[in-house]
Amino acid sequence: MANDATYALELRDLRKRFGKTEIIRGANLAVKAGERVAIIGPNGAGKSTLFNLISGRFGPTSGEVLLHGARIDGRKPFEINRMGLSRSFQITNIFPKLSVFENLRCGVLWSLGYRYAFWRFLSGLKDANERATQLMEMIKLEKKRDTLAINLTYAEQRALEIGITIAGGASVILLDEPTAGMSKSETTRFIHLIKDVTEGRTLLTVEHDMGVVFGLADKIAVVVYGEVIAFDTPEAVRANPRVQEAYLGSVIAQQQAEGH
């Protein structure tokens, strides 16, 4: 099945060993184009490691990762990015001393391959400017166009980061805990923003907050001990006895006790 592009992203019997310890133990997942998927699971289950395997930060010990039917396992992160998968790296890919507009334009140029372009050439790059303006509207930061990233609120920085992540028009987007550290009202607004900007794209998030999971995801992948033990709609996952037993029962009980 060399180029079976039925799925936007596919993991086939994926395994990752660190030293003697197998952390990812035969993970399988098949995500259709346009699906929004939340990856949940207990601490240490391997969620971040899966993201690292998908985005090319780590190569798998064995198994396959396919992006629109093409093998990407073992490729470098920038190659995978060029093939249409973009991962957010939280605040770290924001330039604090550049404005919102300049940050977005940088993201656009990077995706076009102008990584080391000189700033004096930039104003002439009409397409990049237009795309940056369009992104700024999508992430609702038009009014902060010339504000330095360092002076944005935390939630605005996260929005900017998402703008940079989608700047190159990637079809598959990976977001690590996109609402972590936000207030409840910011989180609610941010879920809408993420839904808007990822419309028509495939989204994977690693998420601990069940409110975000159930508000955002079309499907939930439950990772326990390095395996995807369930992959289904939120309702089906919630009702799945194996998930209840392995993870969700205790999380929901805890969040109810905390008043979430």
Ligand SMILES: Nc1ncnc2c1ncn2[C@@H]1O[C@H](COP(=O)(O)OP(=O)(O)OP(=O)(O)O)[C@@H](O)[C@H]1O
């Ligand atoms: N580079 C590495 N070298 C060695 N062990 C690692 C490495 N990266 C992750 N691990 C181990 O792999 C296991 C899974 O970690 P991972 O961060 O993927 O889990 P997680 O499900 O994302 O957890 P959390 O919800 O706490 O963020 C942990 O035991 C971790 O210590």
